[in-house]
Amino acid sequence: SRSINLAVIPGDGIGQEVVTQGLKVLNAVLPQDVKLETKEFDFGAKRYRATGETLTDADVQALKQHDAILLGAIGDPSVPSGVLERGFLLKLRFLFDHHVNLRPSKLLPGVATPLKGQPEIDFVVVREGTEGPYTGNGGSIRTGTPHEVATEVSVNTAFGVERVVRDAFARAQARPRKKLTLVHKNNVLTYAGHLWTNIFNKVAAEFPDVTTDYLHVDAATIFLVTQPERFDVIVTDNLFGDIITDLAAAVSGGIGVAASGNINPSGEFPSMFEPVHGSAPDIAGQGKADPTAAILSVALLLRHLGYEAEAVRIEDAVSADLAERGDTPRTTSEIGDALAVRVAG
Amino acid sequence: SRSINLAVIPGDGIGQEVVTQGLKVLNAVLPQDVKLETKEFDFGAKRYRATGETLTDADVQALKQHDAILLGAIGDPSVPSGVLERGFLLKLRFLFDHHVNLRPSKLLPGVATPLKGQPEIDFVVVREGTEGPYTGNGGSIRTGTPHEVATEVSVNTAFGVERVVRDAFARAQARPRKKLTLVHKNNVLTYAGHLWTNIFNKVAAEFPDVTTDYLHVDAATIFLVTQPERFDVIVTDNLFGDIITDLAAAVSGGIGVAASGNINPSGEFPSMFEPVHGSAPDIAGQGKADPTAAILSVALLLRHLGYEAEAVRIEDAVSADLAERGDTPRTTSEIGDALAVRVAG
Ligand SMILES: CC(C)[C@H](C(=O)O)[C@@H](O)C(=O)O
Ligand SMILES: CC(C)[C@H](C(=O)O)[C@@H](O)C(=O)O
Numbered sequence: 276s277r278s279i280n281l282a283v284i285p286g287d288g289i290g291q292e293v294v295t296q297g298l299k300v301l302n303a304v305l306p307q308d309v310k311l312e313t314k315e316f317d318f319g320a321k322r323y324r325a326t327g328e329t330l331t332d333a334d335v336q337a338l339k340q341h342d343a344i345l346l347g348a349i350g351d352p353s354v355p356s357g358v359l360e361r362g363f364l365l366k367l368r369f370l371f372d373h374h375v376n377l378r379p380s381k382l383l384p385g386v387a388t389p390l391k392g393q394p395e396i397d398f399v400v401v402r403e404g405t406e407g408p409y410t411g412n413g414g415s416i417r418t419g420t421p422h423e424v425a426t427e428v429s430v431n432t433a434f435g436v437e438r439v440v441r442d443a444f445a446r447a448q449a450r451p452r453k454k455l456t457l458v459h460k461n462n463v464l465t466y467a468g469h470l471w472t473n474i475f476n477k478v479a480a481e482f483p484d485v486t487t488d489y490l491h492v493d494a495a496t497i498f499l500v501t502q503p504e505r506f507d508v509i510v511t512d513n514l515f516g517d518i519i520t521d522l523a524a525a526v527s528g529g530i531g532v533a534a535s536g537n538i539n540p541s542g543e544f545p546s547m548f549e550p551v552h553g554s555a556p557d558i559a560g561q562g563k564a565d566p567t568a569a570i571l572s573v574a575l576l577l578r579h580l581g582y583e584a585e586a587v588r589i590e591d592a593v594s595a596d597l598a599e600r601g602d603t604p605r606t607t608s609e610i611g612d613a614l615a616v617r618v619a620g
Numbered sequence: 621s622r623s624i625n626l627a628v629i630p631g632d633g634i635g636q637e638v639v640t641q642g643l644k645v646l647n648a649v650l651p652q653d654v655k656l657e658t659k660e661f662d663f664g665a666k667r668y669r670a671t672g673e674t675l676t677d678a679d680v681q682a683l684k685q686h687d688a689i690l691l692g693a694i695g696d697p698s699v700p701s702g703v704l705e706r707g708f709l710l711k712l713r714f715l716f717d718h719h720v721n722l723r724p725s726k727l728l729p730g731v732a733t734p735l736k737g738q739p740e741i742d743f744v745v746v747r748e749g750t751e752g753p754y755t756g757n758g759g760s761i762r763t764g765t766p767h768e769v770a771t772e773v774s775v776n777t778a779f780g781v782e783r784v785v786r787d788a789f790a791r792a793q794a795r796p797r798k799k800l801t802l803v804h805k806n807n808v809l810t811y812a813g814h815l816w817t818n819i820f821n822k823v824a825a826e827f828p829d830v831t832t833d834y835l836h837v838d839a840a841t842i843f844l845v846t847q848p849e850r851f852d853v854i855v856t857d858n859l860f861g862d863i864i865t866d867l868a869a870a871v872s873g874g875i876g877v878a879a880s881g882n883i884n885p886s887g888e889f890p891s892m893f894e895p896v897h898g899s900a901p902d903i904a905g906q907g908k909a910d911p912t913a914a915i916l917s918v919a920l921l922l923r924h925l926g927y928e929a930e931a932v933r934i935e936d937a938v939s940a941d942l943a944e945r946g947d948t949p950r951t952t953s954e955i956g957d958a959l960a961v962r963v964a965g
Contacts (some may be wrong), residue, residue: 350807356817357810365808389845391736408753413811423778425810425815429753433768460859462695463710465702466758470770472701493866500734500845500870514805518863521838525845 278310279580281294282341282545286319287359288554289564289607290347296611297345300592303615304577304585314341318363319554320351329362335370339544343576346549347569351556359473360587368404371544373537374435375442376404376513377575378551382503382564385598386528390500396527398506399450401443404537406435407467409513416578431467431512436474442540444482454507455479456488458495458515471508471512495519499526501550524551531565532597534572538579548576562606567593570614585618623655626927627686627890632664632704633899634909635692641911641956642690642918645937648960649922649930659686663708664899665696674707680715684889688921691894692914694923696901706756713749715727716889717881719780720787721749721858722920723865723896727848730943731873735845741872743851744795746788747861749882751780752812754858776812776857781819787885789827799852800824801833803840803860816857840864844871869896876910877942879917883924893921907951912938915959930963937962 283298285291298313305311317336323329337342344367349359367373382388382396406429413427440457447455457475461468472489479487488505490498492515497524498505511519524533533551550568558564574589592614605613628643628846630636643658649927650656668674669750683689687711694704712718727733727741751774758772785802792800802820806813807912817834824832833844833850837860843850844867856864878896903909916938923931937959 283756356807357813361810389735408772409808411810413774413809415811415815417778418814419818421778421782423815425776425811427753427774427776427809427812429758429772429774431770431772433762433766437766445753460862462701462705463754463859463862464758464772465756466760466770467772468702469763470760470768473764493863496841496863496867497870497875500867501874517805517808518838518841522841522845522867525842529846530842570912577757 276308276310278312279305280340280342281313282338283313283315284318284344285315286347286349287321287351287552288348288556288559290319290349290554292559292562292564292607293566293569294345294347295548296607296614297569299611299615300570300589300618301573304618306538306585310474319349320354320359323354330366331334338367341545342419343545343580344547345576348550348552348554350554356570362389365409365411367547368537369405371537371547372405372539373547374403374405374439375520375538375540376402376516377536377538378402378523379521379534380523380527382527383594383597385600386532388505388526388528389612391525394503397504398503398509398523399446399518400509400511400516400523401439401446402511402520403435403439403513405513406431407513428500429464429467431470433474434469436471437478440474440478440510443487444478446481446608447485447508450507452507453484453489454486456490456506456509457517458490458492458509458511460492460515462491463555467512475510492519496522499523503527516573528597530568532567532571532593534568534575536572536579544574546579548572548579562608564607566607566611567597570611572592589614590619621653621655623657624650625685625687626656626658627683627689628658628660629663629689629691630660631692631694631899632666632696633693633901633904635664635694635899637904637907637909637952638895639692641952641959642914644956645915645961645963646918649963651930664694665704668699668704672827674704675711677956682724683712684892688890688925689892690918691892693895693897693899695899700877710754710756712892713882717746717884718749718892720881720883720885722820722881722883723747723748723861723868724879725865725868725872727872728939728942731877733871733873735848735871739848741848743848743854743868744791745854745861745865745868746784746791746857747856747865748780748784748858750858751776752858774809774812774857774859776815778815778819781816782823785819785823785855789823789830792830792853793827795852797852798829799831799833801835801851801854803835803837803854803856803864805837805860807836812857814962820855830849837864841867844868848872848904858921865896873942875913877912877916877938879913881917881920881924884928891921891924893917893924907953909952911952912942913957915956917933933963934959942949
């Protein structure tokens with residue numbers, strides 16, 4: 276019989292609330308014969324304040340025993356900026372080699388966008404997740420003095436770029452429009468830019484049915500608000516991907532519905548699924564958070580584990596729910612309940 | 621008697637067309653007693669193809685003799701990406717220490733925006749222009765092999781950050797709303813992020829009447845499309861500034877109206893003014909380019925040289941022209957003519 280052994284990290288702020296709803300829907304959608312085992316982990320600001328720990332070696336070993344990880348959100352104003360991001364979230368992405376950071380953007384019927392005229396938005400960003408300026412490779416000298424010099428090094432390898440570019444081409448090929456856009460800044464970041472562009476062009480030859488395009492990241496932000504329909508699959512580096520996926524979320528329904536997967540395609544380490552939004556401490560504990568992004572992240576998780584039909588059931592339920600969402604605000608658990616009913620029905 | 625000794629670089633594509641209109645309006649707005657001398661330089665793709673030169677030492681010496689530089693646009697598909705950008709545009713910004721890259725965004729009445737509900741947009745981005753990942757400090761090893769490693773180094777100095785942050789605070793203080801937002805990614809780029817954040821907080825103490833805010837660059841892109849009215853002055857690094865100012869241009873009327881100044885505040889070297897748009901080879905030579913951005917760049921140029929009243933005359937003329945712009949497309953020179961008449965009138 277089948278089973279899913281899931282690590283659950285509620286995290287901080289609204290993380291707990293949205294993860295609860297994610298699990299509710301997961302339980303509702305899974306067939307009877309699939310045994311779901313979950314283990315909760317207490318990473319985040321509270322544990323850091325109590326113990327100074329963000330993620331120990333023992334934690335990493337424990338997480339490795341799971342098929343996948345569901346993460347709520349990490350971050351709290353009580354912890355200095357960067358401590359949990361680098362010490363927990365990025366540490367996991369790097370240790371578990373989550374090199375495909377998958378972020379779909381789809382403007383569903385009935386969903387509000389800040390853009391005029393309800394454009395057609397349906398694309399996926401494949402963001403590299405283990406290189407670029409995210410490596411922590413930097414430093415500072417004469418720190419705190421008027422002579423301080425601080426550096427950040429973007430590290431890009433042929434190995435790292437090729438595997439994510441290849442993944443993106445395969446995803447583009449599997450979609451009806453079969454179009455892949457490379458987003459970089461190869462006119463300024465010429466070393467990294469040449470590497471990305473050359474590998475992109477090389478791999479393109481193996482996917483002759485995929486239409487390719489290139490945009491500088493600055494121009495890409497323009498098209499994301501003026502012609503979002505031009506995008507199908509985008510592949511880009513870690514930092515550019517971070518920036519454009521927040522913008523993509525904003526134009527396609529907001530971060531309340533933006534899901535993401537930190538994927539290790541080989542399955543060597545568990546992949547991690549999380550809403551794009553943060554811990555939103557300002558609204559935490561009030562039942563105001565929209566759990567849709569966490570629930571859609573559960574769909575990505577199911578797809579990754581091979582439960583395609585169940586993933587689609589969740590996505591269809593979300594589409595139907597959003598289309599019928601009235602103006603009366605619902606609580607976090609009301610939305611979770613509604614979606615659990617839909618996926619079960 | 622007063623005089624302006626102007627270096628004019630039409631550049632590539634639509635550069636020539638829009639610069640011609642910029643000069644037309646400049647001539648029309650200047651008082652009789654100001655003697656305008658212009659010298660045209662042929663930098664860009666054509667010269668590069670003919671001679672292999674982008675900007676020689678002699679060119680730099682010649683440019684230095686001027687009070688300011690008006691640039692159209694540089695870039696052509698016939699030249700490999702990066703050659704003219706690094707060899708001309710960025711070279712000049714660095715050599716002439718253009719550390720304040722000024723990019724105002726104002727949504728004028730009657731101007732179309734991709735955003736719903738015609739939001740109030742009136743902010744200025746002060747983008748650092750001489751540091752960050754733009755320094756060209758990077759390299760690659762095992763280039764072209766499966767073992768290539770390519771790096772890009774973001775270099776940030778206390779000297780460089782403090783002067784641009786101070787400039788931004790002064791600009792914020794001079795505006796009615798007196799609000800300055802630092803945009804960075806200090807939770808990931810922690811070395812550069814700490815430097816920027818610490819200096820920002822230190823300088824803030826000297827400007828107690830300026831309200832301060834901080835946003836990660838990814839979140840900033842969200843607010844630029846959902847709440848652009850929250851911005852007054854933004855200060856940010858070279859790369860983040862590049863990205864968010866294209867987005868800012870897109871939401872506030874498009875790159876047809878986005879002006880910029882590459883400013884050396886001390887006046888040690890000439891400052892350079894240019895539209896944010898590129899050379900747009902696809903529409904070059906057809907009289908289709910909107911010269912408004914180049915003309916607004918002339919306004920920034922005049923303000924920089926102390927001709928405040930003339931700068932305002934151009935800006936008012938552009939506002940009036942845009943408010944009355946009908947649906948009938950006008951040619952590049954028709955728009956220039958209309959603005960020249962307005963500023964003279
Ligand atoms: C919290 C932060 C480290 C993270 C990132 O920059 O990757 C977040 O913005 C994201 O997009 O997942
Ligand atoms: C052409 C390019 C080098 C330049 C930049 O990145 O600064 C442009 O995008 C700009 O914003 O002026």
